[in-house]
Amino acid sequence: MDETQRVQSHRTVAEEFIQHFTEEEVEEHLFSIVQHLNVAQSLLTTSEQQGLIKWNRKAGDKAKRAAAFEAALTFYQHSFHLFQADKWQADYDETSKVMLGYGETLYLNRNFDEAEAIFEEVLVHARTNQEKLSIYNLKIQLYTYIHEVKQATNAGLTGVGLFGLTIKDHPGKALVAKEYLLTKLALGKKNGEDLLNLPAVTDDNQRLIMRTLINTNAPTYHVDQNLATILMLRALRLTIKYGDMDLSALVYNNYALTLSAGFGDYNGSYQFGKLAIQHVGDSGDTALEARVYFVFGSFVNHWKQPIRYNLDYLERSQQLSVETGNLHLAGATGAFIGLTHLLKGDNLSEVKEGIERQITLAQVNEFVISSDFLQEILDWIAVLSEPDRQPNWEFPDLTDDMSVAIMHKTLRLQMSFLLNNQSEAVTLMEELEPIVDKMMVLIIAPEYFFYQSLWLTKLLTKCEIPKKTAYKKLRRNVKKLKKWATHAPVNYLHKYLLICAELEKLANNEVKAGRYYHQALQHAEENEFLQDMAIANHCAASFYLSINLPKTAKSYVTEAYNSYIAWGSGSYCTTNER
Template sequence: FSSNNHPLVLFLDDLQWVDSASLELIKLLYLSEECNYLFLIGSYRENEIDKAHPLQISLENMNSTKPIHYIALRPLNIRNINKIISTTLKCEKEESFSLAEIVQNKTGGNPFFINQFLTTIYNNELIYFDNELKKWKWDVKEIRLRDFSDNIVEIMIQKILTLKEPSRKILQISSCIGNTFNLYFLYIISGRSMEEVVNRLNEPINNSLIFSISDEYKYLLSLELKGNEKEILNSIEFKFSHDRIQQASYSILEENERKNIHLGIARELFSDNKDSDIEENILEIAHHFNQCLDLIEDKIEKLQVIELNFLAGKKAKKSSAFKSAFGYFEAGISCLGENDWEENYSLSLKLYSEIAEASYLIADYEKMETYCSVIEKKSKNILDRAKAFELRTLAFTAGYNFGESLSISFKVLGELKIYFPKNPTDLEIESSYKKLQELIGDKNNSDFINLPLMEDPYKNLSMYFLSLAIPSAYFSLPSLLPLLSFKMIELSIRHGNSILSAVGYSNLGMFLCGMTGEIDKGYSYGILSLDLLEKYQYKNLKCKLYHIFYNFIKHWKEPLKDCLQPLEEAIQVGVEMGDNEYAAYSTGEFCYNSLFCGESLNSIINKSEKYIPLLTKIKQEHIHVVLYFLKQFALNLSDKAEGSSNLKGSFFNIDEALPFFIEKKFGSGAFFVLVLDMILKFLYRKTNEAYNNIDKAFPFIDAVIGIAIVPEYNFYSSLILLSIYEESDVEKKQNILERVQENQKQLKFWAENSPSNHMYKYHLVEAEFYKIINKDYEASINYDIAIEYASTNNFLQGEAIANELAGRFYFSRNRKKISKVYLSDARYVYSLWGANNKVLQLENEFPEIYNLSLDKESLSYLTSDFTSNFFTKTSDSINFQNSGGLDV
């Protein structure tokens, strides 16, 4: 629709009110390679958009793919204001400067306010034209003495009060209709003749209070309109020149008069739309009724208003306008009578269920609990009570109360005759898995996709609460996690696929990849879950399924960096769909996987800061803290003021947080902070302190099943163990070698399945092992292989560490020239990573090495012959497949 000969400019105003469907269309148009010669311009009110707003998230995502140019419309400064005044009054800028200062102080530089203020002082004859001198004059002293309000609304009120009463009245009625209104509707609501309405609009138009959007208005006076030309009159629209004018017009109406006008508008709109699709205008109709609820006495009309508010709330929720949705549901509930739970049970239940959910979505857990208590008390059966229990589990999980959350899920599942052991043993898990395998038999993905749909409402409810239990089980009782997914798949096979069956399949995939090591099979179940998502287009499940597949499954076979974009997409979808819990999980995962795949520390800080406001807004405390400890980790390496080998500083303190995590059974949080603290200590050469963290973290490893931090833990544990080998006694040395050998078996398996993620880790540990057993030739080769893999796959931290350890190896062998090359490379890559404090530590430790500043190109030149000789000589004799490794 746009081409070289016919370019298209599309302007979209008030994007702060955009719905999710429109956002998707904007993204499609903007990012499409086929939409050339299209110029998209959008505007929004910055003060109504925070970092958690879907528009802001979408813009940032689009900007990362295709740059967006932002133009901030800031207030005019004194120079601009003075230029406007001097140009208008045809005088020198020096002469008008004192007036410009007053205008700036009164208006704050807002262009609309400037115009109104200048008009006001002109109307008060404080600016006037001197006919004798033939120039404009003004009295600065008198203007300062006059009590002109700083409030633009008050100024506008004074201007509106100068209108003739009929004109003022028509403007006030218009302000009740809205910022934009058409002539026909104003004619109907006003109760005046068409001629009177048109004549009364002239004065506000002439005073620039409103303006006609369409040119047809100019010809109205030449027509003899009777008011029955509905189609013509509906097309003639007017708009307030500024929303403050509408606000001012509205504010001077008496409350009772205002309510009666709204009631007339609401009834007219309802009557005009009830025979057609009311959905399009439902928000407007409900809004007008809600301004006059105390005037509605007829019981039938009250029920209509309740239903209208229910529909309006649902529509607002669908557009992610959760506060507005809450307001509509609250208005509906206020119209319920004392006996409505008995007389209108279904309507009451759905209203209370929706407002309870809206309370959760705006993170008002106190109100949520109030409404949940009513639902629990008034509901007739477990199906109707389910919403209350669901929301409580979500709220408890958000606030670290994982045990409480699980107990609610167990209570509901118990009513549905589903039971689990309190602390499942390995034997119970193994037994359940064998039974599931027997039930699955030879079924493949196609068989699962083509299962019939689950129709039993109680089985569907069981599936729902099994899925609700998964997050709390993951954090506090990991041994329960596989049993939950096994049960979901069993129910799906026996009773058909439910909406949530895909969650069961993907969690089984996570179990297979992260616990049993059946990576190919686990990956296949993950793909199955995405295929079901595609087949049934369950958008409300997209965030959950992306969270599982791209955080727990995909990286075991494919590059970790390829998981980042889908996780960021999951955040946006979760926010849009009101899936606060999984949007929060995806946020943490997006940020910590960005760290693990080698993004710069500055990027980690920026990403954490970007999403902290979102998690604050939706009160997901257990993930909120993740962004703080990631930010602290990055700052400890990059910021001199925060440079500590302990995970503590301005934003996070492990000494305070760790006991709290353990008390709350937040196992994954405990594991993460201990491992990040361990990595810091290792990088700062506090190896004995780092060694202590290895055993501290291990008891919590089941709480991070399937996450990319597990290979990180394996990798750094081995490097730390090998780093203390020389200072250890004979018994401890043997223990170190055995532990590293066990780690390497696991790491080799992971590297075989996902070489881009883990091969550099495997070879670097191999190099350090060969170093301690004095096999320098093999060590040299493995250092270079590790560096090559890390560099090729953009693992900055891996490349830097590998270069540092290689440099230290050569330094220990008194090969200072080669050592300088690797240590200089290490400094360069650490600098790219943003680890400024680590760079400083290296420079202080090796001053003689860093006297000569080398750039990357010169380093590559120096090392080219050296590394090429090694690879030429050894690529066939020692490689990953053929190396015995750790020959102890």
């Protein structure tokens, strides 16, 4: 069989399938049919080749729905290369479908520049605002994936602006308060069941606007958190007004984040977080589930439940993200998985193993922000666990993302305390103070206020800080730690009690101080925070030495040593003088 006969046989097979198969059978064998037609392309007439555009587009759509993104891209490319120069005039609807599918799968296969060029061409030829907003949504996803968060935010605001929804790009707290009040009024006395039973949204424009607000929220969180808050509050108001949709789970989810991180309403946050999980569970949409579980595991759960439960939600989110092709979310989730392992007091060798797995995933998906943060944790674990490893306090420049800066610098503040580097601690506290106050409360925030408080009490003991300034900060910190301890004692009560003990030590209230040290250690041990057990034992030892009880102090030093060994830090922390 020569080449011409081989190509003709492919055409014959495809035509036989199309002629004799039912519609359902054609759909079942769609990939095979299209592949036969593509091989026989040279034998097709111009008219038949134009029909082949649609066949490839349908195959691309099917492959994309199955998350077979490389195959989908191949099919869309066939359609694209079959286009004539007048494609937009010849068949606008089919051209638009092909171009959108092509652009999206280029993006999903990390061909970002080509994807952006395709989206720009579609935007130029779009006929309606609804079509344009759909394209802006795809651009938001593209920019978010490559962490061009400002461009993603601008795309979202430009898109909703087409429908007269004008939102300031840098709103102040007064506008946030106004939007929050309007949202509370819109909610009224509605409970979770009422929201789950909202009628379905019927206005296609409003559905698309709500989708855009939700998609824009994620990148906007890294640009301007007041703006991110307003986007989510507005999305909730629109949901209440126009009805329920598939993405309503994300509306409730992000409202939960806003309540906890922005307004300190941890009970309301947990309720809306659970509502989001119930809503997305009913929908069966695994891509949405990934996003809901990520927010619940990163921003909501630990304010009411054990922090170790975060991992259940985060690992499920990451699994679903990979399955559905959301590699950006999978990478972001990895940073929180690694951090959660560290925060909950796992043995450092186990933390290391978990982080190494996450770094591999982050590097494969080119998610630099996660891999950089996880690598820094690994570097500190090496310092804590390897006797010959010296700390390096010289760090590369961070991105201008304040959330990322807080994560890195709070980790360094913790290490400055464990390694007793006072000068580094003072610098870090000066850098963190102004940005922590501007940001929503992150999972790492309690660590910042905890270690800042430990340093402040130490500096007060040494008379190396103005008392008025230090005590003002300590009063604020204790208030925050007490609130977190009230809502999630399993995670934060021992931290609050230890700072109370340190303050009573400063006030020479020996009985109260001793009681608080004992309670802090008891709760840290009950909840298996090994690193905090070690710190509390060291602090207690220092206290008993200060009141001339060296034998009692020695027992706490021994316990501190044992805790550090159990944690996996057998080098610096066990030998450093506090």
